[in-house]
Amino acid sequence: MKLITIAGPPSSGKTSVILKLIECMGLPIGSVGVVKFDCLTSFDNLRYREANIPIQTGFSGKICPDHYFVSNIDDAVQWGIRSGFQMLITESAGLCNRCSPYINGVFSVCVIDSLSGTNTPRKIGPLLKLADIVAVTKADIISQAEREVFAFSIKQVNSHARVVFVNGITGQGSFILAKYLQQARDIQTLRDMKLRFTTPAAVCSYCTGETRIGESHQMGMMKKMEFKKL
Amino acid sequence: MIRKDFLALANDISIEDLLLEHPIVADFLANLRLDNIPRQLPLSLAIEEMDEDIIQEFGLDKFGVLISFCEFMETFSTAKAQNPAVATLTIIGGLNKSGEPENISLTISSGDIVSIVGPTGSGKSRLLNDIECLAQGDTPTMRRILVNGVELDDLQRFEMEGKLVAQLSQNMNFVMDLTVREFLYLHAKSRLTVNAEQVIEKCFLGANALAGEKFLLDTKITQLSGGQSRALMIADTAYISNSPIVLIDEIENAGIDRRQAIELLAQREKLVFISTHDPLLALSADKRIVIKNGGIIKVMEIIQAEKQSLKAIEKLDGILQNLRHCLREGDQITVDLLKA
Ligand SMILES: Nc1nc2c(ncn2[C@@H]2O[C@H](COP(=O)(O)OP(=O)(O)OP(=O)(O)O)[C@@H](O)[C@H]2O)c(=O)[nH]1
Ligand SMILES: Nc1ncnc2c1ncn2[C@@H]1O[C@H](COP(=O)(O)OP(=O)(O)OP(=O)(O)O)[C@@H](O)[C@H]1O
Ligand SMILES: [Mg+2]
Ligand SMILES: [Mg+2]
Ligand SMILES: [Zn+2]
Ligand SMILES: [Zn+2]
Numbered sequence: 001m002k003l004i005t006i007a008g009p010p011s012s013g014k015t016s017v018i019l020k021l022i023e024c025m026g027l028p029i030g031s032v033g034v035v036k037f038d039c040l041t042s043f044d045n046l047r048y049r050e051a052n053i054p055i056q057t058g059f060s061g062k063i064c065p066d067h068y069f070v071s072n073i074d075d076a077v078q079w080g081i082r083s084g085f086q087m088l089i090t091e092s093a094g095l096c097n098r099c100s101p102y103i104n105g106v107f108s109v110c111v112i113d114s115l116s117g118t119n120t121p122r123k124i125g126p127l128l129k130l131a132d133i134v135a136v137t138k139a140d141i142i143s144q145a146e147r148e149v150f151a152f153s154i155k156q157v158n159s160h161a162r163v164v165f166v167n168g169i170t171g172q173g174s175f176i177l178a179k180y181l182q183q184a185r186d187i188q189t190l191r192d193m194k195l196r197f198t199t200p201a202a203v204c205s206y207c208t209g210e211t212r213i214g215e216s217h218q219m220g221m222m223k224k225m226e227f228k229k230l
Numbered sequence: 231m232i233r234k235d236f237l238a239l240a241n242d243i244s245i246e247d248l249l250l251e252h253p254i255v256a257d258f259l260a261n262l263r264l265d266n267i268p269r270q271l272p273l274s275l276a277i278e279e280m281d282e283d284i285i286q287e288f289g290l291d292k293f294g295v296l297i298s299f300c301e302f303m304e305t306f307s308t309a310k311a312q313n314p315a316v317a318t319l320t321i322i323g324g325l326n327k328s329g330e331p332e333n334i335s336l337t338i339s340s341g342d343i344v345s346i347v348g349p350t351g352s353g354k355s356r357l358l359n360d361i362e363c364l365a366q367g368d369t370p371t372m373r374r375i376l377v378n379g380v381e382l383d384d385l386q387r388f389e390m391e392g393k394l395v396a397q398l399s400q401n402m403n404f405v406m407d408l409t410v411r412e413f414l415y416l417h418a419k420s421r422l423t424v425n426a427e428q429v430i431e432k433c434f435l436g437a438n439a440l441a442g443e444k445f446l447l448d449t450k451i452t453q454l455s456g457g458q459s460r461a462l463m464i465a466d467t468a469y470i471s472n473s474p475i476v477l478i479d480e481i482e483n484a485g486i487d488r489r490q491a492i493e494l495l496a497q498r499e500k501l502v503f504i505s506t507h508d509p510l511l512a513l514s515a516d517k518r519i520v521i522k523n524g525g526i527i528k529v530m531e532i533i534q535a536e537k538q539s540l541k542a543i544e545k546l547d548g549i550l551q552n553l554r555h556c557l558r559e560g561d562q563i564t565v566d567l568l569k570a
Contacts, residue, residue: 115405118416122261126289142405143459144396145417145466149406151392152420156257159305162388176363179384197289 001080002087003187007101007127008111010093013137015044016168017111017177018089019051024171025087025178030054033085035076037069037092037101044091054083065092066099066199073103074190081188100126102196107184108132109177110161114139114150121153126197128154133180134161137168236300240273248273254419258302262288262295273299306422314390316340316474317378319361319501324372326525327353332373334526338517340474343496345512346505348521354505357521358477361503362395363387371524396473398463400480404451410434410462411447417470429469436494437465440486457486464491468498478504481511489514489544510547513540 008014022032033054036044040059048055056079060068069092080088092101094110102108110131112121115138121128128134134154139147151163162180166173210217239248246269248255259265263284267276277285277292285295318339323332338344346354353371360373364387367374374381377394406413414433418426438444441461445454454462460481467476476495481488481504488511495502506512518530553567 118406129289141401141403143402143463144398144471145413145463146404146406148471149416149420155305156302157261159301163392165392172359175369176387180388
């Protein structure tokens, strides 16, 4: 079974892109499944169901969705294989810009919204930096020049990535994205495979439930800001 | 330059001098929060002075920074940014919506203007999409698009990575919060334009020549009117974008000098395709593709008689333009205005 990981900031267009992608791959209905990793709640399952795409949703709740992703991804793969899928796509919202769900050897796509600001690609970290392909959405409403500037910003932090413009509404561009994804490898299990980037564990007292503010309640790894005199 | 040469830059010359020679290095440093690095040293020595923790946050070690630097410089070296040259584009027919063959092979050369006409929903935008993705018999229309007479394999198509085609449509807007000057500067930078100042000046003048109402270099791009935005987009495509193929989908209501606009693009040796319902635009093209039911049914070359009627259409258009002008000025619209 081929495995593809798709991640990106909330509402960047991941579901729209995945739906168009599946449509243009032309695989038999039921042979492509999706697992959505979300935080608190999600309405994506309705859209996938409507398109007759088998979907499983998991909620990370208190923990970083990428940590949650790593803890569950191999089970997701086993579910996909048991269900007889030819392809499994994971969708996860990159909420903490510190982590990313990409695994060495697993085809990874970052979906990013071109309306989010030209410098955004330079700010979002491993989610973009370590992706194989960066799919840019919502470029239908911006000028050609702004598209080019946006692609330039992406190349600055990830010079290896292919930048593909995909229209999540009309599907324009999803065709070329589908072509790239044919390169995705067959995966039987992810056991012993490695994340592309470390996801730090709970490192400070706030990670473990502390709510009180002040130096005396801060334990573990703390990073303090430096406030210089004006 | 190859990777080894960039490594030499990191070892041998101070960051100060590096920045003078390659201003884009400032972006590299900012991306890794290395803005405060000692600039009198070469990069390889300066990173020794840096906080290892910051570098680690980016998933790098000190050596990794040097590797990233070389990759970054390689990506933005002018050789890589060059657009592929396109002398000709060939459209080889596929199937229309009923699955009947189009039976056509049409070759267009740079500097040509081609209009695409046909009823609403007939497939004009679809043809533009086929060109954009360099279809190789793998889109619903089964058309094939050859560049310089040859078919492209997937790898070559990926390599082109959108460098071939610039698009312009009615739905596009400017969204960046920048002045015209800042915007053109940023675009020129991203295109690694040499002589940016001059190019920006030309582009600005070109845009103002197309726009009805003039704007300034200090005007915010988001404050431009629809017509001014379209004018700036066209001039920008002509002077800065550098993509050899331009696809235009419906700009008839743009409120700019449409003929002058596409002539500007054609003069820049571009291959211009315009999907349109506008007779003036359609007849400004050397060739005209007629589409029906998803298929190309014929390709017409403009003939002398049509060129003559183009003159009459221009006259009509002039009358209409004048009517619009009078309306805007608050004049009375009388029958006299309809006489040329
Ligand atoms: N104009 C335009 N809108 C788009 C495009 N792609 C997505 N959208 C819209 O953007 C909104 C968010 O899209 P989704 O696909 O739900 O985004 P998502 O990343 O899956 O969101 P979450 O899973 O909730 O994080 C929807 O209203 C889409 O219709 C695009 O290319 N152009
Ligand atoms: N040869 C074809 N085979 C299958 N589908 C086609 C073909 N040509 C066009 N279509 C489909 O027909 C629909 C309408 O086409 P398109 O949007 O290109 O029309 P249009 O001529 O641009 O219309 P308008 O003038 O309203 O913009 C699209 O969904 C397109 O994909
Ligand atoms: Mg979604
Ligand atoms: Mg159309
Ligand atoms: Zn995290
Ligand atoms: Zn914490």
